[in-house]
Amino acid sequence: MIRHLPHNALARKRLHLGVCGSVAAYKAVEIMRLLQKAGLDISVCLTQAATRFISPLTFSSLGANPVYTRMFNDNGENTFAHLEPGRQAEALLIAPASATTLARLAHGLADDLLAAQALAFNGPLLLAPAMNPNMWSHPATRHNVKILRKRGVIFVAPESGRVACGDEGEGKLASLPEIVLAAAKALLPQDMAGIKILLTLGPTWERWDGVRIWTNPSSGRMGAALAVCAHLRGAEVFALAGPGVPDLPHQAHRIDVASARQMFDAASDLWPQMDTGLFCAAVADFSPSPFGPTKYKKNGNDTELNIRFLPNPDILATLARHSRPDQKILGFAAETDNLENNARAKLKSKGMGLMAANLLNVTDSGFACANNTLFVCDCRGREEKWPPMLKSDAAWRLLDWLLTL
Ligand code: C5P
Numbered sequence: 001m002i003r004h005l006p007h008n009a010l011a012r013k014r015l016h017l018g019v020c021g022s023v024a025a026y027k028a029v030e031i032m033r034l035l036q037k038a039g040l041d042i043s044v045c046l047t048q049a050a051t052r053f054i055s056p057l058t059f060s061s062l063g064a065n066p067v068y069t070r071m072f073n074d075n076g077e078n079t080f081a082h083l084e085p086g087r088q089a090e091a092l093l094i095a096p097a098s099a100t101t102l103a104r105l106a107h108g109l110a111d112d113l114l115a116a117q118a119l120a121f122n123g124p125l126l127l128a129p130a131m132n133p134n135m136w137s138h139p140a141t142r143h144n145v146k147i148l149r150k151r152g153v154i155f156v157a158p159e160s161g162r163v164a165c166g167d168e169g170e171g172k173l174a175s176l177p178e179i180v181l182a183a184a185k186a187l188l189p190q191d192m193a194g195i196k197i198l199l200t201l202g203p204t205w206e207r208w209d210g211v212r213i214w215t216n217p218s219s220g221r222m223g224a225a226l227a228v229c230a231h232l233r234g235a236e237v238f239a240l241a242g243p244g245v246p247d248l249p250h251q252a253h254r255i256d257v258a259s260a261r262q263m264f265d266a267a268s269d270l271w272p273q274m275d276t277g278l279f280c281a282a283v284a285d286f287s288p289s290p291f292g293p294t295k296y297k298k299n300g301n302d303t304e305l306n307i308r309f310l311p312n313p314d315i316l317a318t319l320a321r322h323s324r325p326d327q328k329i330l331g332f333a334a335e336t337d338n339l340e341n342n343a344r345a346k347l348k349s350k351g352m353g354l355m356a357a358n359l360l361n362v363t364d365s366g367f368a369c370a371n372n373t374l375f376v377c378d379c380r381g382r383e384e385k386w387p388p389m390l391k392s393d394a395a396w397r398l399l400d401w402l403l404t405l
Contacts (some may be wrong), residue, residue, distance in 0.1 A: 001177045001247050002019035002034050003370070004221075004228035005184055006396035008389075011039035013187050016085035016121075017064070018094035018114045021049020022103045023164040024130040024173040029058055030097055034180045036063060040187075043085060044068070045114045047101065056367040071113040082116035090123045091186045094158070096130035096173050099141050105153075107292035124186035128179045130155040133169025156182045181249060185232045191403060193234030198267060198274040199227055200281035200315060202242030204260045208288035208307055209296040219368035220245035222332070226278050226393035227252055233399060238274065240266050244279055260284050260312035271319045276328045276402065279352075282367075287312050320351035328400060328405050333357040334366060339375050340383075347377055353405045354378045355399055364388035374398075378405060 014212060015035060019028040025046075032042050044059045045068040060067045069082050085092060094101060101114065105127075110116035118125060127148065135141060136158060139179070154248040156174040163171050173179075201223020220241065227248045230237050238279040239245075240263050248254050257263045260283045271277065286309035298305075316331050323329065331352040335342045336359065343357035357375045360366040364372040365388070372394045377383040378401065386394065 001224070001249065002038070002180055004392045004395070005038040005224040006188075006225075006229050006232070006392045007039045007075075009396050010184060012041060013039070013091075013158065014041045014043070014089045015183060015187065016089035016096070016117065017042055017044045018092065018101070018118070019044060019046045019054070019059075020096055020098035020114070021047055021053060021096065022096040022098055022130045022173075023053065024096040025050050027173055027176060028095055029054065029062065031093075031176055031179055032059060032064060033060070033062065034176060035183060038180070038184065041065070045085070045117055047098075047112055047114050049098070050101075056200040066324045068113055070116075071116065071215055082110070082113060083120050086120040086122060086217045088178075089121075090126045091126065091183060091320060092118060092181070093126040093183045093186075094118070095126075095128035095179050095323070097127040098129075099131050099135045099138075099144075102127065102129060102141060102144045102148065106147040106295065113324035113358040124154060125152075126154045126156060126182055126186055128174050128182075129158050129171075130173035131158075131171050132163060133167055133171040136171040137169070142396060154182060154186060158298045177247075178250070181228070181232070183248070185234075188232050190234035192230055192399065195235045195275045196273060197230050197231075197235045197237050197276045197278060198270050199223060199230070199237055199239045199278045199338070200226070200242075200263055200267060200283070200317070201239060202245035203282050204242050204263060204312075205258045206260065206284045206287040206312075209291040210294045213232065213283060214280050214286075214288050215243075216284070217367045218242070221368060221370070222372060222391045222395065223278075223280035224248060225390075226280055226398070227259060229392065229395040229399055236275075238270050240270075240281070260287065263279045264313045264315045264318070267315050267319060270284060271322070271327075277316070277319060277323075277330070279329065279331045281315070282334065283315060284312055285314075286310060316352065317350040323351075328353050328402055330354045330356065330402055334360050336361050340377075341374055343377055347379065352379070354402055356394070376401065380405075 046065040104115040131388040202220035231249040329352040347355040364371040
């Protein structure tokens with residue numbers, strides 16, 4: 001999921017990472033690396049307890065700048081260490097956040113550097129707690145969490161499981177992709193808040209006997225990038241995922257389907273409640289008329305196998321015909337030749353607002369690769385040829401364009 005973060009939209013944004021004393025403190029290093037990989041600049045503050053678990057040098061060696069550990073130092077330098085993150089960073093993430101730090105933040109204490117930095121921070125504050133399940137469920141902690149939530153603090157809730165001391169229960173640090181995604185969301189504009197999006201993605205599987213299928217090599221990667229970007233911008237995503245589609249944000253409503261017919265039925269049910277449709281799936285245009293529920297057996301004398309194909313419903317074209325004027329549609333075209341003319345023709349014939357077309361038979365484009373090279377055109381006659389770029393950056397730009405339709 002992390003590979004679908006929109007690098008261009010996040011590049012050069014600054015996040016301050018607070019690390020508390022917890023066995024999970026080592027995971028903060030990986031969180032920092034993932035955020036840096038997405039293009040963020042990171043500063044770090046370790047509480048005194050955190051420095052017992054992990055060295056500040058680990059963070060500075062990996063590019064955190066600056067790395068804070070104490071409020072006062074002997075030579076009196078940097079008297080404003082408690083104010084700097086508030087002036088420079090756009091979000092403050094504390095991961096792992098200990099019970100003590102939650103208590104300090106809930107009650108406005110500033111008796112250690114991280115708590116003072118948090119008190120002087122006006123931007124979004126995210127907390128990913130990690131602690132023993134008894135500490136997490138204690139009424140004092142519950143009360144502190146309630147106070148903080150009420151104040152608008154974003155929690156990435158801990159998971160249930162076996163914690164370091166061997167106890168079982170809720171208190172394990174949330175998964176790193178979930179923490180990183182929440183941090184990215186806090187840094188990005190929420191310009192799709194309240195928008196309901198129907199997304200189709202991945203391939204479809206059309207059965208032709210009890211065990212064999214007719215399909216294509218779509219990986220769902222472009223669609224997953226759209227799901228992540230739309231979620232990061234605040235949209236509510238309803239994803240109809242063909243087989244093999246990777247993880248999507250868990251806040252997305254994911255419905256797994258196999259055949260074009262199943263995808264069509266699910267899409268038709270959802271469409272009236274949606275504001276926008278992103279039709280990214282590589283839907284099989286035809287389905288083999290099945291031989292039956294068992295495995296087709298070859299006959300020793302066969303010289304050929306004839307399979308009859310019947311057309312599948314065109315999901316996009318059908319829903320576009322039944323759409324309201326306020327519903328926006330982005331469609332895709334994967335072509336092997338005559339890219340621009342085919343794209344313009346499909347834009348019109350299928351009735352979409354925005355069309356993104358790519359060639360399949362070139363590098364940096366098409367099925368299963370990290371990049372895409374798109375020709376984009378819309379119903380108002382605007383056209384652009386984009387250079388090769390990460391699918392996540394292309395997804396972000398397509399959503400930008402969609403918002404202007
Ligand atoms: O396959 P074709 O090039 O016509 O696909 C163009 C667009 O139509 C894509 O956005 C694809 O997801 C959508 N489509 C569909 N249902 C089909 C075939 C294509 O929604 N049966």
